[in-house]
Amino acid sequence: MKAPILRTLFGKAEVAPPPDIEAAALRSDRFRLEREHDWRRLEDIVVRMEKGRLRGLSDEDVLALPALYRTAASSLAVARETSLDAATLDYLDSLVQRAWFQVYGPRHGFVAWLRQFLGGGLSRAIRAIWLDICIALAVMVAGTVAGWLLVAQDKEWYYAFVPVQFADTRVPGASREVLLESLQVEKDAQGMSAFAAFLFSNNAGVSILAFALGFAFGIPSLMLLIHNMAILGAMLWLYHEAGLTLEFAAWLSVHGTTELFAILLAGAAGMHIGRSMAFPGNRSILSAASESGRRGAQVMVGVVLMLVAAALLEAFPRQLVGMEGRLTIGAVMLLFWLAYFFAFGRKRKATPA
Amino acid sequence: MTSQAAPHLAHRARRRRDVVTPEGIALPFTVAGRSARAGALLLDLVIMFVTGVLVTLALIWIAGGLFDAVGGPGQMSGAVEFIVILWTLFWFLLWNGYFMVMEMGPRGATFGKRAAGIRVASRDGGRLTPEAVVARNLLRDIELFLPIVFLLNAPSGDGGLAGIAAAAWFAVFLLFPFFNRDSLRAGDLIAGTWVVEAPRATLAEALSTEGAARAGSSALTGAEYRFGEAELAVYGEYELQTLERVLRDGRPEALESVHEAICRKIGWNPGKGDERAFLEAFYAQLRARLEADMRFGKRKADKFS
Numbered sequence: 001m002k003a004p005i006l007r008t009l010f011g012k013a014e015v016a017p018p019p020d021i022e023a024a025a026l027r028s029d030r031f032r033l034e035r036e037h038d039w040r041r042l043e044d045i046v047v048r049m050e051k052g053r054l055r056g057l058s059d060e061d062v063l064a065l066p067a068l069y070r071t072a073a074s075s076l077a078v079a080r081e082t083s084l085d086a087a088t089l090d091y092l093d094s095l096v097q098r099a100w101f102q103v104y105g106p107r108h109g110f111v112a113w114l115r116q117f118l119g120g121g122l123s124r125a126i127r128a129i130w131l132d133i134c135i136a137l138a139v140m141v142a143g144t145v146a147g148w149l150l151v152a153q154d155k156e157w158y159y160a161f162v163p164v165q166f167a168d169t170r171v172p173g174a175s176r177e178v179l180l181e182s183l184q185v186e187k188d189a190q191g192m193s194a195f196a197a198f199l200f201s202n203n204a205g206v207s208i209l210a211f212a213l214g215f216a217f218g219i220p221s222l223m224l225l226i227h228n229m230a231i232l233g234a235m236l237w238l239y240h241e242a243g244l245t246l247e248f249a250a251w252l253s254v255h256g257t258t259e260l261f262a263i264l265l266a267g268a269a270g271m272h273i274g275r276s277m278a279f280p281g282n283r284s285i286l287s288a289a290s291e292s293g294r295r296g297a298q299v300m301v302g303v304v305l306m307l308v309a310a311a312l313l314e315a316f317p318r319q320l321v322g323m324e325g326r327l328t329i330g331a332v333m334l335l336f337w338l339a340y341f342f343a344f345g346r347k348r349k350a351t352p353a
Numbered sequence: 354m355t356s357q358a359a360p361h362l363a364h365r366a367r368r369r370r371d372v373v374t375p376e377g378i379a380l381p382f383t384v385a386g387r388s389a390r391a392g393a394l395l396l397d398l399v400i401m402f403v404t405g406v407l408v409t410l411a412l413i414w415i416a417g418g419l420f421d422a423v424g425g426p427g428q429m430s431g432a433v434e435f436i437v438i439l440w441t442l443f444w445f446l447l448w449n450g451y452f453m454v455m456e457m458g459p460r461g462a463t464f465g466k467r468a469a470g471i472r473v474a475s476r477d478g479g480r481l482t483p484e485a486v487v488a489r490n491l492l493r494d495i496e497l498f499l500p501i502v503f504l505l506n507a508p509s510g511d512g513g514l515a516g517i518a519a520a521a522w523f524a525v526f527l528l529f530p531f532f533n534r535d536s537l538r539a540g541d542l543i544a545g546t547w548v549v550e551a552p553r554a555t556l557a558e559a560l561s562t563e564g565a566a567r568a569g570s571s572a573l574t575g576a577e578y579r580f581g582e583a584e585l586a587v588y589g590e591y592e593l594q595t596l597e598r599v600l601r602d603g604r605p606e607a608l609e610s611v612h613e614a615i616c617r618k619i620g621w622n623p624g625k626g627d628e629r630a631f632l633e634a635f636y637a638q639l640r641a642r643l644e645a646d647m648r649f650g651k652r653k654a655d656k657f658s
Contacts, residue, residue, distance in 0.1 A: 025637050026561040027641075028640075028644050032559055033559060039556065052459055076378075081647065082644060083644065084640055084647070085559070086594040086597055087556075090552065090554045091554040091555065094551075094553060097380060097382070097551070097552075098553070113483050194434045200441075208491055209494060211491055212492045215495070215539055286476075287545070289542050290543060290544060290545025292543070293542075293543025294488055294545065298484050298487075
């Protein structure tokens with residue numbers, strides 16, 4: 001541990017003293033001493049790569065890495081059959097493993113990954129789970145309708161659905177003016193950005209939960225979707241009774257088209273995992289789960305980005321813009337997401353990513 | 354192979370998996386122990402918690418300074434608001450980003466995992482992709498924090514039967530690693546990853562180039578140790594590697610007792626004062642013999658075989 005660090009600290013001054021190969025009494029030690037120099041060079045390169053100091057690597061080192069790795073790997077194979085030197089075997093085991101992680105390490109950095117992710121990777125992942133999106137959409141619509149119908153039948157349901165934080169003035173029997181008041185345009189943007197930050201971290205937490213719960217065959221994700229949409233249905237009914245349907249829809253759609261879409265995707269991604277574990281097809285359950293999990297993770301990164309947009313929309317345009325503006329923004333955002341997810345990046349599908 | 358040759362490593366052999374790399378080399382991985390992973394997690398949580406508290410305190414201190422500088426809460430709401438945003442986003446990023454960013458790095462491990470000598474790797478022998486790291490970390494909430502919340506609440510009976518059922522259900526996630534061979538947690542399962550040991554061994558000196566193993570005779574007394582066929586036949590690979598450890602550690606009392614044990618076993622009269630040279634010579638000759646047999650495909654795991 002210590003020696004390589006010191007060596008790299010003092011630059012390339014490290015040249016191991018030529019080992020006295022002939023002095024070794026054992027054949028396996030001679031084998032080791034002959035190759036030791038290559039191993040140490042490989043270790044030096046690997047340590048520098050692990051520390052992320054790629055600039056310190058010369059071109060020769062980079063070119064030599066695969067060859068050195070194969071040398072070390074074949075040394076390990078030979079040593080396992082000919083040497084009983086436990087220290088050398090342990091060292092080679094660890095060296096080959098570390099070198100393997102670097103040789104087969106991430107090929108591009110975070111920025112390059114983000115570029116390919118936004119430039120088609122996300123859209124492809126979302127198109128791949130279209131069936132789950134359809135199911136989640138149906139469930140959400142059903143949840144809204146159920147919320148509406150239940151509250152329409154019996155007002156007591158409203159209190160069962162809607163959490164206390166929303167049911168301040170917005171309760172059944174409230175007058176039209178009070179309800180209109182709750183949809184008002186704010187006078188200025190003070191306090192709004194903190195509100196946006198809070199909304200974002202709260203919603204992102206919920207959608208991560210919806211995704212994670214999909215692991216239990218998707219059922220809890222669906223329940224979460226139904227519950228949330230039932231709240232929406234109940235409130236929709238409330239405003240409809242007061243004749244404010246359009247105003248409420250405008251108020252909601254500014255950020256709602258983005259946020260509900262994000263929640264839809266999170267639920268669908270969770271369900272995708274649950275569904276592929278319940279019905280893995282010809283694959284093993286483990287490989288089906290990991291394949292869908294990686295796809296779902298891409299969708300979830302997209303969901304978090306969408307929620308950032310939704311929080312910004314919710315905090316500023318929703319509180320500051322009038323009804324027509326709200327409707328326009330909501331529709332434009334919805335069209336944008338649909339175009340981006342389902343029309344963008346189609347051509348790249350043919351080329352191997 | 355190692356499992357036959359070294360019985361002292363048998364308990365590790367159960368956790369050993371050979372992954373065949375794309376160029377056809379069987380690379381041995383050791384699945385990390387559950388205790389090592391739990392320790393790494395605790396360490397990470399402590400790091401996250403301490404960082405979070407320190408940043409929170411710093412922000413509170415800055416906000417307090419703002420109050421003093423401006424003189425009243427009325428003027429600087431914009432600055433305070435900015436601090437609140439910073440704080441909210443910081444907690445979100447710390448909570449969700451710490452594991453992801455650290456595991457996406459070239460070492461595939463958080464600080465806690467590095468300290469425990471383990472790392473995340475792809476189960477199929479391919480490379481560890483960013484998607485896999487994201488997937489395995491998104492499940493942390495339901496595996497760790499929700500179960501703990503529910504388990505703490507269930508005994509109070511507030512949630513009724515549903516609370517107890519939820520606690521039992523979440524306990525499944527919490528205890529997931531205990532019910533499979535590779536100690537995968539739910540996140541590992543859906544990401545196609547596992548956590549393996551990442552040993553960082555340094556190359557020790559070759560033993561046969563020094564001392565009596567090289568010269569064949571003791572530098573101290575000049576005595577030359579030669580062991581016969583029957584004397585070398587009593588020990589196997591396990592004893593050889595134990596002797597190697599004793600020689601590398603070089604503790605005098607261990608050298609003495611091992612020296613005495615070997616002399617008793619092969620029927621020599623143990624002398625005093627020249628233990629190291631004796632053991633070096635014995636080690637070199639025993640290893641030469643066992644390795645020569647090995648080249649003909651004959652292996653002797655230990656003294657009983």
